[in-house]
Amino acid sequence: MTEPRPAVIGGVDVDAVAASVGACSTVARLSGGLLGEAATYLPGRRVYGVVVREHPVVGETDLDVRVVATFGPPMSEVADQVRHAVALVAPGRSVTVAIDDVDIGGAAGAAG
C-alpha cells in the first residue's frame, strides 16, 4: 500500500517535469504559489509548482507549471524555455506557465 510508486498522473511524470523545468537556466526555482497550494499531492510528499488536472469528461490533461524566474531575461523567454522543458518529458500537452516571482538574488520570494 505504501510501496514507492512513480508519480505518474494522467500519463505525466510529475517528477520528470519538475526536474526538467528546474534545470532551465532562466528558472530560479519552482513556485508553490502564495500559500504553497500549487502542488501535486502525493503519498508522503508534494511536488511544488506542477499541477496536473484531468478533465473527467473531455479526458484531456492540463498542466500548470509555476516558476520563479531569474532576474534578467525577458519573461517571454522564460515561458518559452519552460514550455520546451515540459515538452521534452510530456509532449503534446497544453501547458499553462505562470511566473510567480522574479528572484533578485537576495532572500526574497514566494512560498514553495
Add this chain to the structure above:
Amino acid sequence: MTAPKTTTSAPPSTSAAPTTARQDESSAGKQLQTSQGKTSIAESVVQKIAGVAARDVSGVYKLGAGAARAFGAIRERIPGSGGPNVSQGVAVEVGETQAAIDLDLVVEYGVSITDLATAVRRNVIQSIERMTGLQVVEVNISVDDIHLPSDPSEDEQPQESRVQ
C-alpha cells in the same frame, strides 16, 4: 479519472477458471468470484486500507469529523486501546465485488482542497483495488475542518496532568 482503471494491475488470480467471463474492461472485482468459490472481504479491511491511504497523502492532517475526533482523543488515552484508530473518519459499504467509501477529512491550511481531494481519491482507489480486487464505485470526501499552523496539536502536546 482514467488512472484507477488503467493502472490497476490485476494480481494473477490463483484459481481463476479460464471460463470466467470478462465483459468489463476493468478486471477489478472479477477475481473475487470464481467457479471454485468466492472470496469475501470484511468492511473493516476496506476501512483500514482506505484510512491508511487517505492519511498518507501529503496535505491531509487527520481523518474524522468533530464527534469522532473528540471520542478518538479520549479513546487513545485509554491504556490498551491500541492507539489511534486508523478507521476513524472512514465509512464503507462493501458488496461482493464493489465498494463505496465515505471519508471525513481535516486538511492542512494552504492546500488546494479540490486538488487534494482528487489526490486522496486516486490513492484510495488505487490502494483498495490493488490490495482487495474490489472495484471502487465512489469515494465521497467531506472536508470537515482545516488545520491552522497556529492550532495546538492534540497529538503532539499531551495535556499536562493537573495533579502531581
